[in-house]
Amino acid sequence: MSDSIVEVKDVYFSYPSGVKAILGVTLNICKGERVALLGPNGSGKSTLILLMAGLLAPQKGAISVFGENVASKEFPKQRRRIGVVFQDPDDQLFTQSVIEDIEYGPKNLGLSETEIKQRSDEVLKIIGINHLKDRPPHRLSFGEKKKASLATALVLKPELLILDEPTANLDLISRRGLIEMLNELNKDGATVLVSTHDVEALPELADKVVVISQGSVLGEGKTLDVLQDMKLLGLAGLEPPAIVKLFSELKTAGLVKDMPVTISDGVRELHGLLKKERLS
Amino acid sequence: MNLPTTLKDLLASGETLVCIEDLSGKKGLLQAINPLVKLAVTAFMIVVSLFVSWLPYLALFCVVPVVLALASKIPVRGFLSRAFLIPLFSAVISIPTLFITDGAPIFSSNLGLFTLSITFEGLQKFLIFSIRVWFCVASLTLFTLSTGFDAILRLLASIGVPTIVVQLFSLTYRYFFVSIHELEKVLLAKEARTYLNKRTVNLESLKRSGTLLATLFIRTYERSERVYLAMKSRGFGISFAAKSSTPKLRATDLLFGTTAMFIFGLFVIL
Numbered sequence: 001m002s003d004s005i006v007e008v009k010d011v012y013f014s015y016p017s018g019v020k021a022i023l024g025v026t027l028n029i030c031k032g033e034r035v036a037l038l039g040p041n042g043s044g045k046s047t048l049i050l051l052m053a054g055l056l057a058p059q060k061g062a063i064s065v066f067g068e069n070v071a072s073k074e075f076p077k078q079r080r081r082i083g084v085v086f087q088d089p090d091d092q093l094f095t096q097s098v099i100e101d102i103e104y105g106p107k108n109l110g111l112s113e114t115e116i117k118q119r120s121d122e123v124l125k126i127i128g129i130n131h132l133k134d135r136p137p138h139r140l141s142f143g144e145k146k147k148a149s150l151a152t153a154l155v156l157k158p159e160l161l162i163l164d165e166p167t168a169n170l171d172l173i174s175r176r177g178l179i180e181m182l183n184e185l186n187k188d189g190a191t192v193l194v195s196t197h198d199v200e201a202l203p204e205l206a207d208k209v210v211v212i213s214q215g216s217v218l219g220e221g222k223t224l225d226v227l228q229d230m231k232l233l234g235l236a237g238l239e240p241p242a243i244v245k246l247f248s249e250l251k252t253a254g255l256v257k258d259m260p261v262t263i264s265d266g267v268r269e270l271h272g273l274l275k276k277e278r279l280s
Numbered sequence: 281m282n283l284p285t286t287l288k289d290l291l292a293s294g295e296t297l298v299c300i301e302d303l304s305g306k307k308g309l310l311q312a313i314n315p316l317v318k319l320a321v322t323a324f325m326i327v328v329s330l331f332v333s334w335l336p337y338l339a340l341f342c343v344v345p346v347v348l349a350l351a352s353k354i355p356v357r358g359f360l361s362r363a364f365l366i367p368l369f370s371a372v373i374s375i376p377t378l379f380i381t382d383g384a385p386i387f388s389s390n391l392g393l394f395t396l397s398i399t400f401e402g403l404q405k406f407l408i409f410s411i412r413v414w415f416c417v418a419s420l421t422l423f424t425l426s427t428g429f430d431a432i433l434r435l436l437a438s439i440g441v442p443t444i445v446v447q448l449f450s451l452t453y454r455y456f457f458v459s460i461h462e463l464e465k466v467l468l469a470k471e472a473r474t475y476l477n478k479r480t481v482n483l484e485s486l487k488r489s490g491t492l493l494a495t496l497f498i499r500t501y502e503r504s505e506r507v508y509l510a511m512k513s514r515g516f517g518i519s520f521a522a523k524s525s526t527p528k529l530r531a532t533d534l535l536f537g538t539t540a541m542f543i544f545g546l547f548v549i550l
Contacts (some may be wrong), residue, residue, distance in 0.1 A: 036541040055509045070526050076515075091506040096430035096450060108515025136301065136430070138457035152514065 003031045005191055006052055011061035013047055020049040029193060031159075034186050036206035037195040038226070040237045044215040045195035046087065049164050052193065053084045056066060065160065080109050087164040089145035093137040096130065098148045101137070105156045108260045110180070127142060127181070143174040150178070154185070161185060163194045167201045179204050193271040199241045203262045211236050220260030227261040303425050308352030310426035314533040315435040321540045322423045328544040329415045335404065337547055338411045345418035350425050363421045374409050378402040400533035430451050455503070462499055466492055 013022040021044045029035050038141060050056045051063055054070035063070045068078050081108035086092045095101045099120060106116040108150045124130040127147050137145060146166075153161060166182070167175045187191050192207055202209060202223055209226040213236040214237045219226070226232060232246065233240050240248070243266045249258040256273060260266045304311060312319060325344070332338055349359045383401030424432070434454075437446045470492060508516075 032484075048508060054514055079515060080515065082513070084510070086506060088506070091503060092510045094451060094454055094507050094511060096433060096454060100430070104511075107515035137454065156514070163494050203430055 004028045005031050006193070007062075007064045008048075008052065011048075011058040013051060013053060013056065013058050015045045015047075019149065021215055022051065022248050025212075025215070025217050025219065026061075027161075027210055027217060029191060031191055032186070032189060033194045033208055034196070035208045035210065036069070036202055036205045036210055036223070037193070038197065038199070038202065038209050038211035038236070038238065039195075040197055043212045045197075045212055046164050047215075049084075049162055049193070049195050051080055055084070056081060079156055080156060081154050083161045085149050085153045085159030085161070085163040085166065087168060089142070089149040090137070092149040092152060096136055098137065098140070098151070099124075099133040099220050101148065102133075102151050102154065102155050103167050105152060109156070111154070119157070119192050122152045126154070127151045128159070129276070130155075142169055143171065146170060146174065146178070158190060160191045162215060163192070165196055165198075166194055167196060167198045167205075174202065178242055198228065199233075199236065199238060211238075213237060224261050228259045298423060301428060303354050304428040304431070306353045308354065309536075310348060310352040310354075310422065311517050312532065313426075314527055314529055315431045317428050317529065317533040317537040318427060318437070318449065319357075319421055319435060319439075319478050322419050323542050325544055326416045328548055329337075329412050331409055335407060335411075338408060338415070338518050341547075342411060345415070345422050347514060348422055349425075352422070354422070354425050354533050359418075359421065359425065363414065364390070366417045367410060370413040371406075371410045374406055377409070381405050393463055429489040441519055443518045453476075455500075457505070459496070462503075466496060 001216065006027075008027045009026045011022055011252065014020045023044075025048060037048060039045050043172055047056065048060050049242075051058055051070065054063075054065060054075050057071045065075075066078050066081055068075050075203060093101050094138075095104060100122060102120050103116050106119055111119070119140060120133075121130075127150060129144065129147050129151060132140060132144055132148065137148065138190075140148065140187075150163075153163075161182070162181070166178055170178065179270055182192055182205065192206075196202065198205075206223050210220040210224060211232055218231045218236050219229070219230075223230060227240055227244055230240060230244075239245070241261060244259055244261055247256055247266065247269065250256045250258060250273075258269060260269050325341075329338070332341070344354060345363070349356050358466055367368050378398045379396060379402060381402035382472075385397040385400040386400050386403065389396045397409035428434075433446055433450050436449070437443065470488075
């Protein structure tokens, strides 16, 4: 595909401990897409993300990002186009204050002081953490740390934003805010890749889902199709969203034809059903 | 939390660091001074104290840290307790100077085989040494209490300490809190499954403690790997991070610096 920005071809990766994390994965991510790697804990999502960010090198197969092989010596230059947000914000925030962490990447890029300040101010405002900028990371709540972590990646103005379990351990309001923020970034042209096992958040988080289990890709497709595919989800050891489970029961009982995956679609469907019931 | 005393102390040290950070954030005299000026004045004060050997002057020196602590809204009792530990130790090891220095005896005691005498010169030497140590420790304590660790790191970078050393200090400080938190979680998990109140030290309990520490080390190692990847993803190793800068010097910093150095300089001249 011509507008492919991430190409993973038959990649294998094992950790020094002998754990085989990735076994022959092939996938493509195109520019502007919102893609989710869906799989249970230990399925290899985080490893695949590190490989795609060029932070680990595959032992077999090839990964190219923005047309550059991640194993090549030239690849680090491409990192400025990639923002990575780790699952645990304590891994991401390693300096003495939020602002210092936000400025770490731009300083390494060699940007001017003026531009660093401009970018930092902008990202602090977008994420709404201006009041936290001088606070040390150990004084922040988990949600605040997550936001600060995201800021450290966004300040690089990445074309590809990679997030490992972005919604994990977040309360519902923070989760909603984060999803909205990611969608805004996507509208502005960024390609967003997330790893998650949060099936409830998926419809709002991604357009395309790649299901991974035990280091292999079990299937991929549009989010709505994947979430309705009970067999595929079952194979991966996952459960569909609660709304799909409900409508699956209703469908089996012959009450509905479709299986919505979002609450709003479900409400619409139920509304129609109740209306029909009342008329009859 | 029902934890062993030593571990409780370790967890408490984390709290102490947080408390120190709070002090450096207060709006006091020393907090408002540029860290570079503060460091220069502290170093100057320490050097001057080495040249002054007249006891009344040295006694006057001791008042300075206390006055500065008060002006900087640093609780004096806490400050003094922090500044007394090392001088106490040095005072103990300098006790023999009381007896081995030649001079006029001011106190003698016959111990049978020999006579133990404290000389005036010995007492003077002992006091000068102890006061100097206390003054040096108190000055440095005051500097660290009134300067945030973040500012100290920036200061180190700006005075030419190698970036890698500053980064190591920074990471150590940052992950000290994370490790303490990690240790707390491990201990709580252990405590939640400990049903006997009786605490005995035997081979089994030692084995369990060893396993607990090993778990903590493994977690720390794994985290260090992840932190390295996080740093790498933001350009670590591609180029050097721009040097951090300390705040610019203002008129008040210069006024404080010159006044302090003038006053302490007078002690040397006089």
